[in-house]
Each structure stands twice: as structure tokens, then as C-alpha cells.
Amino acid sequence: MTQAFRIPSAGRLDTGRTLDFTFDGKSFTGLEGDTLASALLANGVHLTGRSFKYHRPRGILSAGAEEPNALVGIHRDEARRTPNVRTTIQELYAGLTAVSQNRWPSLSFDVGAISNLGAPFFSAGFYYKTFMWPRAAWERLYEPVIRRTAGLGVAPDKPDPDHYSNRFAHCDVLVIGGGAAGLAAALAAAEKGASVIIADEQAALGGSLRFESGAEIDGRPGWEWAQETKTALRARDNVRVLTRTTGFGYYAHNMLGLVERLTDHLAEPSPEAPRERLWQVRAKRVVLATGAIERHMVFPDNDRPGVMLASAARTYLNHYGVAVGRKVSVYTAEDSAYAAAIDLKKSGTDVLAIVDLRTDPEGALVEQARSLGIDVFAGHAVTGTEGRLRVRRVSISPVSGGPRRELEIDTLLTSSGWTPAVHLFSQSRGKLAFDEENQRFLPGEYVQDAVSVGACNGTSDLAETVAESLRAGETAAKETGAKKRKTVKFEAQASEDWSSGMAGAAPGAKSGSKAMAFVDFQHDVTAKDIRQAVREGMRSIEHVKRFTTTGMATDQGKTSNIHGLAIASEMLGKPIPQVGLTTFRSPYTPVTFGALVGHGRGKLFEPTRRTPIHSWAEAHGAAFEPVGQWERAWYFPQNGEDMHAAVARECHTTRQAAGIFDATTLGKIEVVGPDAARFMELMYTNPWQKLAVGRCRYGVMLREDGFIYDDGVVGRLAEDRFHVTTTTGGAPRVLNHMEDYLQTEFPELKVWLTSTSEQWAVIAVQGPKSRDIIAPFVEDIDISDEAMPHMSVREGRVCGVPARLFRLSFTGERGFEINVPADYGLSVWEAVWAEGQKYGACAYGTETMHVLRAEKGLIIIGQETDGTVTPDDAGLNWAIGKKKTDFVGIRGLQRPDLVAKGRKQLVGLKTTDPKTVLEEGAQVVADPDQPVPMKMIGHVTSSYWSENCGHSIALALIEDGRERMGEKLFVPMPDGVIEVEVTSTVFFDPDGERTNG
Amino acid sequence: MLLIHCPYCEEERPEPEFRHAGEAHIARAENITELSDEEFERHFFIRSNPKGIAFERWRHMHGCARFFNAARDTLSDKFLVTYKIGTPKPDLSGEIRRK
Numbered sequence A: 001m002t003q004a005f006r007i008p009s010a011g012r013l014d015t016g017r018t019l020d021f022t023f024d025g026k027s028f029t030g031l032e033g034d035t036l037a038s039a040l041l042a043n044g045v046h047l048t049g050r051s052f053k054y055h056r057p058r059g060i061l062s063a064g065a066e067e068p069n070a071l072v073g074i075h076r077d078e079a080r081r082t083p084n085v086r087t088t089i090q091e092l093y094a095g096l097t098a099v100s101q102n103r104w105p106s107l108s109f110d111v112g113a114i115s116n117l118g119a120p121f122f123s124a125g126f127y128y129k130t131f132m133w134p135r136a137a138w139e140r141l142y143e144p145v146i147r148r149t150a151g152l153g154v155a156p157d158k159p160d161p162d163h164y165s166n167r168f169a170h171c172d173v174l175v176i177g178g179g180a181a182g183l184a185a186a187l188a189a190a191e192k193g194a195s196v197i198i199a200d201e202q203a204a205l206g207g208s209l210r211f212e213s214g215a216e217i218d219g220r221p222g223w224e225w226a227q228e229t230k231t232a233l234r235a236r237d238n239v240r241v242l243t244r245t246t247g248f249g250y251y252a253h254n255m256l257g258l259v260e261r262l263t264d265h266l267a268e269p270s271p272e273a274p275r276e277r278l279w280q281v282r283a284k285r286v287v288l289a290t291g292a293i294e295r296h297m298v299f300p301d302n303d304r305p306g307v308m309l310a311s312a313a314r315t316y317l318n319h320y321g322v323a324v325g326r327k328v329s330v331y332t333a334e335d336s337a338y339a340a341a342i343d344l345k346k347s348g349t350d351v352l353a354i355v356d357l358r359t360d361p362e363g364a365l366v367e368q369a370r371s372l373g374i375d376v377f378a379g380h381a382v383t384g385t386e387g388r389l390r391v392r393r394v395s396i397s398p399v400s401g402g403p404r405r406e407l408e409i410d411t412l413l414t415s416s417g418w419t420p421a422v423h424l425f426s427q428s429r430g431k432l433a434f435d436e437e438n439q440r441f442l443p444g445e446y447v448q449d450a451v452s453v454g455a456c457n458g459t460s461d462l463a464e465t466v467a468e469s470l471r472a473g474e475t476a477a478k479e480t481g482a483k484k485r486k487t488v489k490f491e492a493q494a495s496e497d498w499s500s501g502m503a504g505a506a507p508g509a510k511s512g513s514k515a516m517a518f519v520d521f522q523h524d525v526t527a528k529d530i531r532q533a534v535r536e537g538m539r540s541i542e543h544v545k546r547f548t549t550t551g552m553a554t555d556q557g558k559t560s561n562i563h564g565l566a567i568a569s570e571m572l573g574k575p576i577p578q579v580g581l582t583t584f585r586s587p588y589t590p591v592t593f594g595a596l597v598g599h600g601r602g603k604l605f606e607p608t609r610r611t612p613i614h615s616w617a618e619a620h621g622a623a624f625e626p627v628g629q630w631e632r633a634w635y636f637p638q639n640g641e642d643m644h645a646a647v648a649r650e651c652h653t654t655r656q657a658a659g660i661f662d663a664t665t666l667g668k669i670e671v672v673g674p675d676a677a678r679f680m681e682l683m684y685t686n687p688w689q690k691l692a693v694g695r696c697r698y699g700v701m702l703r704e705d706g707f708i709y710d711d712g713v714v715g716r717l718a719e720d721r722f723h724v725t726t727t728t729g730g731a732p733r734v735l736n737h738m739e740d741y742l743q744t745e746f747p748e749l750k751v752w753l754t755s756t757s758e759q760w761a762v763i764a765v766q767g768p769k770s771r772d773i774i775a776p777f778v779e780d781i782d783i784s785d786e787a788m789p790h791m792s793v794r795e796g797r798v799c800g801v802p803a804r805l806f807r808l809s810f811t812g813e814r815g816f817e818i819n820v821p822a823d824y825g826l827s828v829w830e831a832v833w834a835e836g837q838k839y840g841a842c843a844y845g846t847e848t849m850h851v852l853r854a855e856k857g858l859i860i861i862g863q864e865t866d867g868t869v870t871p872d873d874a875g876l877n878w879a880i881g882k883k884k885t886d887f888v889g890i891r892g893l894q895r896p897d898l899v900a901k902g903r904k905q906l907v908g909l910k911t912t913d914p915k916t917v918l919e920e921g922a923q924v925v926a927d928p929d930q931p932v933p934m935k936m937i938g939h940v941t942s943s944y945w946s947e948n949c950g951h952s953i954a955l956a957l958i959e960d961g962r963e964r965m966g967e968k969l970f971v972p973m974p975d976g977v978i979e980v981e982v983t984s985t986v987f988f989d990p991d992g993e994r995t996n997g
Numbered sequence B: 001m002l003l004i005h006c007p008y009c010e011e012e013r014p015e016p017e018f019r020h021a022g023e024a025h026i027a028r029a030e031n032i033t034e035l036s037d038e039e040f041e042r043h044f045f046i047r048s049n050p051k052g053i054a055f056e057r058w059r060h061m062h063g064c065a066r067f068f069n070a071a072r073d074t075l076s077d078k079f080l081v082t083y084k085i086g087t088p089k090p091d092l093s094g095e096i097r098r099k
């Protein structure tokens, strides 16, 4: 028999519209409109999971987003296996496949439950204390075992095949929560003419009207009113209604993050449809109508399947038409749980007893329960439960002492009161105020333009809620400039009240008790654990939280935080507000990475920058490497060469004949104006005033603290015009650095800065034959050594297009860099390449560029420097204008630590075995036989095989390195110690004869 | 994501167009080479980092590219005012008391 617990006369679902689904391979039937939880309960299934630490059987606790226990995996196909889905949120669809988690081999028989027997050893702080040492055991033994036995679902092991969408929206009034409060506020704001967005996490609006049987609004049953209001709102042009949409984050300046679930409820989602949509909404006013979350009672063994929240049982009955059990009792300390007993009793369910901690409960609900023949045990507590996979018996005792009594049941509903959902308010940085009488935190001082209404504001009466929400909606609309005179007004009434209740442990779980009375179900934290944390010295709730991990599971303690706080407060003998409240952080409920990332993944993760010559490199078989966002030709393998062979050939060919290199990615800044030279003097360590027009200089840029920030060759094109080059990665920050000084420190200087990085394609031709190769293409420029020596620049034409021709060298060979407008880059390259072929030239990539410059001891910013290297450390003292009275960094250079002895200085390293190539980043020591940890005196910054030198070469930063020339040092590596000798940084052509041709 | 009013563009634009640029109203010392080590430390490294109203620099990086100053309440992230470089530091003592 299927759906044995479905009551046809109850609920709002159509019993004719059935859907089949499976749970752990077993087939079940539910109804359209069910959640997975309601469909399981309709079939009498409470047991849905095993707990995190003790593997205790757990059932469905709630009917909403707060669910800590009933998490399952939903499997659609090989790639779509979503873990930790709350059954209370997952809507049923035909063919849904759910599997339980955290159990082996099966849900009803679980080996891991042995840790339940070991519970006394698994107490608070257990992980911190037990698994500390030895450290190796943590990696090899403890962590893998703990990860397998504890924990939640299994992460999918395939890439997410779904796609996710992203939208920005603006509105006058954003309403979070579509219950009575939210709907009333949205309606009032919309009638005033404001643009409104209302979002609710459920598939239908209505909130608690879903279960509040006695609610009546504007002369209709509450749920009906909600559906009609939603329809009316949807029909308006100035309102957007978002369902299945959770407001998960409240950020600065009234920006909220919402996630809309679009396909998780569908049996066969269209592959084109996004799975979720992230909304980033900027609202002039925010109305928070997020309701309240019911708390369970904390008593011994309160976690057995069949023990659930009272409001959840009412939801399953009144909305889904499901009786959560046959023999039900209620355990409470407040009124609203009585309504659950009454509704169930009226539906024909056997309600044995209401156990009420209060000695003298009174009021209409209490009377009604009694008149329906439900036994009310006032001043009683539930002191224990029995039942392995489902609760079957509870013991109750008078609080003041007296004989124990036992009740045979299959379901126990509990409620200790309602916790206002102040998560978003708190995220908005609002200050919470403690309501002593009702033991709850309420919105106090607002920091952003928001207002809270209804249960999240502590308003527990429906009539008051509606009146307050109508006012708030209207005011919010008016404040944003809405002018329509229409005012909405209607009456509401309900049969119950949500105030009162208790927080903390109930009798039977009080101090001294050894009982497992759970506070946080998902992380298996008991009242005893929290007391132990206090006993071990935790004073702040933030420490208690981290020590016990209470509230740190995926439910973020929605049902448990107040209990944990109350128990800690009792132990500390301090009032709750003094113990503090842990910080609420986004997201309110878990959000998929997919939704946050949206389209920004794969090729759209970040733009790829390519030079105009990229297609040529591709066609000529280049291997590419990413350099920042650039994709650069790394090397050009030929005839099956590996990287080593290709780079060796390119290095050799460039020094023997010539090499052609795409240097387009270099940053370029045009510094122009009557004060350009003065500005350059301030920005670089070098002197510029006397640099002749047509000459170049290698410039070093510092930060004010004296450390190297960037470098590059600068050419002076005219008295008032400099062509500045920067490192490939440094272009934006160098321009920002220059603009900063120009705009804010030296605004009197007449200088203009323009980024020209992408205007010029740069073709470097390096090697003894470089001049011969470019000669046929150069017009109007005399490129003889006499007319155009090393470090000079000329403007003219190359291949008939305007060009800036630099004579410079990053290789130590005679070299030119042809700058032509980017659109001509490819055709000029092709012409140069064709001519180069006649001279045996090769194309080379970034790897060869690196090797050739290292052979000459030329540094690369970010490789030889790391933000703590001075010009002197790098051997660049010569680049500092000694007569200059000011430049950025001039004072920083004099700081005591920067002039002290013992700084690491750039030197060369030669391995004793010429074939051994050091590893970049490897540490260098003076004595390899010293005990570990050794004193490290430096590290390798660059290291290559040098085909031209016939041995490996390396650059390193070594303590007092320049005083160690010829000294033997050591590089300890996992497979042995490598001996090296300290040398000059220049390995090839030390006198620089080749550069000058 | 903040909304920032650029005093040059004269409109509110979203934060991704801007880049934060540190504390405002710290002029580079005219006599920087004459500062003692202690003076240089205070001048270059020490920043106020207040809880409450902070004066800071922003650059409208992906807009007009200008640097400007702002007074922002670090508790609420609300901007009290943004103003052009060279404008004197506004007197917000009234605002501070009100907070």
C-alpha cells in the first residue's frame, strides 16, 4: 500500500496527480506539489540519514530551509549528483532519485554507528585534542579515516554540466519573504506606485499561512488570500515576483544577493535552461519579512526519527495532507505547538498527550486541546525516548518530582518557541537587541535603509503583522518618491500567538546529566558538550562555537544557536546578551558555486590577450604559455623537438645568426609635455634631463619604500616626449602609479600619460645578423653602428609604415626592436621573417628570451625581485642618479634595514657538475651538514641550461653575495645536496662586445 | 558592492569601476630626504584605520581615471561625501558626534 499516511480530506495537493520516485533504490509514490520530505512522510518514512559524528539514525525535523537532518543526494545522471540536498526543500518530480548519505553499508544498518557507542570519547574539542600528534599521522591516517566515516554527502566527481545565469536589478522596494508580512508590504508599496521585487524561497508564496489553519486575512482563509495577492502582484507592471528564490546575502549599500532555482524541481529540464540564476539587486529600501524558525526542545535522546518540530507536522498535515504518525504526542513550553496537536486530532490522528514544561498553561488553545480530549501534562518534562530507527516510547516526569510515566507513541512533536530570522538584518550590520521576556534577539539599530516586519521583527500576532507590514510597505514606497495616494488596508486574525517559549536545556538534560540531548543535530553537539566547553575555559560564545562546532554545519545553527547560547549563559552565570551572539554571515542557506560563478568559467573565466602575431606563431607550431592574461609563444619546436632541444637551438641560432621575437606584450606608456623630463626624474631613479633626444636609457622605478617596482627601457623621442616601456605584467600598475603621483602629488607638472601598450606591435630582431635582416625595410633611418649605436631610438618607416625603431638588446647581441602600429604587426613580422630566413634566423619564444637575458645577468621583475629587493641588492646601484635631490623612493632607500649588512644580493651560481640545472626557488645554505632546520642564506631566482655557455646557469639572491665570489655553497634537495660556486651574474660575453656589434 | 559618487563624472557608479587608493590627506613630505627614520615611519607606514569616518582616496579607474577623496563611515560603509583632489578636508565633526 502506498501513501498510507496521506489523508485525502486534508491538504491542498491533488491526490489524482501522482509521481513515482525512489529513495535508496526503493520505489515510492508521491503527489505533484510534494517536497521529497512530504512524499517520504506520506509513505511513513522518517529515517532519512545518519548523523555526522555518531552516525545516529536521523529523521525529518522540519518542513523548511532550516532542516539539519534530512539531507540526501539527488542523482540525475553521472555528472549531476548533488549532495546535501534538504528533502524539505527539494520538490518532487517524476523519476526523482534520492540516496541517503553518511551510512555504510545501509541506512538501517550502519557500521559507523559504532562511534555512537564511543560517544563518551567523541566529546567537544575531541578533534583538536586527539588528532594533534604525530603530525604525519594526521595526513596519512586520521584525516582520511575521519573524512570517510564522518561528514556529509559525496561531492560530484565530474565537471558541472549545467550553466548558470546572472542578472542585475534595481528597484525601489525589495521585499524578502513572501508570507503574510511580505505580501502585505509588497502590495502596499506597489499600490503607492513604487517598483517592487518580492522574493520567496518556496515554490508558492504564503509562508506560515501554509500551516496556520486559523489564519484569516481580508475575510478569506490566509492561504487563499496569499495566492490571490500573489496573482494580483504578478499582474502589475511595477512588481516582479520571484519564487524559489532565496535572499542569501545582504551587502553594502542595500545590495542583496538572491539565488533563483530554475530547474531543480523539473523532471526533464531543458538543456538550454540555466539551472540557477543569481540576482544582484540594488534596492532603495529593503523590507525584511523573513519570518521565524521554530526551535526544538533539548532533552535526552531528542534526535530519534519521529521527533520533529510541531509546525512541521502542521505543514505536512495542512498543506501536504500527510499525517506524520499514528500515535502522536507533543512536548512544548509555549502555545503554538498546541495548534499542531489540535489540527492532528481533528484530522483523526491519535494525539495522546501534550507535555508542557509550564506549570500552569492557559488560554484558548489549551482549553481547546483539553476539550478535544487530549491529555495535557502541565509541569511535566520528557526525560527520555526509546526506539532504534524510530521513536516508539517516551518517558515523562513531573518537573517538581514524582512518578515517571511512559507513553507508547510513534511521533513526538516538539517546540520550545520561535527564533526570529534576523540573519539578513544582522548581515546588513544592524545591531540586535535582546528581548528578555521572550528570550530572543530582535532587530535593534538599523545601519542600512531597511525595515523588518512580522515574525522576524518579533511581531507575533497576525493582525499586528499585517498592519505593520502595510505601513512599512507604504512608508518605504513614499521614501523612494512614490506618489500615488492609494492606501491599502484590511483586517487579519489568527488563532495563535508565537511569542513566549524557552531557550536552553530542558529538565533531564540539565547540568550533571550524561544524556545525549542534542542542541545541534547536524554537527552532533549536545548540551553536555557546550557545558564542557565552558568548563574547559571557553568564555565567549565565539569560542564555544569553534570548540564544539555548534552552529557550524551547513544549516548554520538555525534551530540550535539560541539553545547553545542559553546553555553557555547558564553555565557562565551571565545573561545571554553578555555571552554574545555569533556573527551571522552570508549565505543564509548554501549557495552553489555555479550560481556565484555564473558564466565566468572556462573560456569566459578571464579574457585571453593575444598579439597581432599570434596567428603566425600558431601556424608555426609554437607552444604557448600564459603570462598574466597574455598567451605568449613559449618556444617553436621543429621536427619533433622537445622543449629542451628547441630552446637550445633557438638560443644558439640567435647568438650565431639572429632570432626574431614577438615583444608586443611589453607595456608602453607615452609620457608627453613640457615637464615630461622633470616628471621622469621623479618617477625613476635615473637622471633624464640630460638624456639626448634619440637615446634610450634603462630605467628603474621604486616605490616610496625604496624597493624595486618596475623597470624598462625608455627612449626620448623629443625634448617633451618619452616612449616608456614597462614589464608585460606591470603596465597597468605602473601607469596607475604614475597617474597617482601626477594627479595628486605633482599636479603642477604639465605632463600627459597615455597607455600605448596595444597601439604598437613590437618585433625584436636580435643577433649578429639583425641589422642585415631589417635593413631592406627601413626607410629614412641610418642604422649603421655609428649613426645608431646601442640604446638609441629613431622614428621613420619600416615596410612603408610609420615605425619607432629601437636599437637595444635584452640578449647581449646587437639588437633592434621594431615598433609598428599593431594592425601592421603581422605583415611586418612576415616580411622580417622571410628576410631572416636568408640569414638562417629563427623565431624564438619567451623561454629563449629568459635564457639569453640570464646569460647576460639581466633581471626580470617578479623573478629576481619580489617587492623586497633594492637596486643595490639587484646590482643596479649604477642606475641611481647620484646627484638627484628627489625621486620616488629616495628616502626609503636610506632606511636602516635597506642599508644594513647581510642583505641578499644578486649573484650568479655555477653548479660544480655543469649538467645539473638547479630548481628555481631552491634554498641555498653555507653548510649542508648543519642540523635541520638549516640556516638558509638565499634562494635561486632563475635557472636554466645554457647551450651557449655549455653549462647550467643560475641567478640567486644570497646574503652578502657579492663578498662571496668563488665561495662554494650548497643547495639541499630531496635527492641529494648540489654544490654550487658563487660567480658574477654575467655568464656570456662579460665585456659586452657583442651588444655594440 | 558599493555605489560611489565620482565628483568628476558627477554620478554614482558601481564599485568595480573604482579602485581604492589608501588613506587621504597624506601629502608626500616636501622635505622627504630630511625626514628622520621615525618621521619617515610615521609618514609612510602608519595609517589611522579608524572605526567610524575614514578619509580615503579612490580612483575612477574605469571611468574618468581621476583620483578623488571620500569620507566613508567604516561601520555602515556609507559615503558621507566625495570630493575632488585639492579640495580641503571637509569638517564632519558634526557627523561624527551624531553617530
Ligand SMILES: [Zn+2]
Pocket (backbone or CB within 6 Å): B006, B007, B008, B009, B010, B060, B063, B064, B065, B066
Ligand atoms: Zn569619474
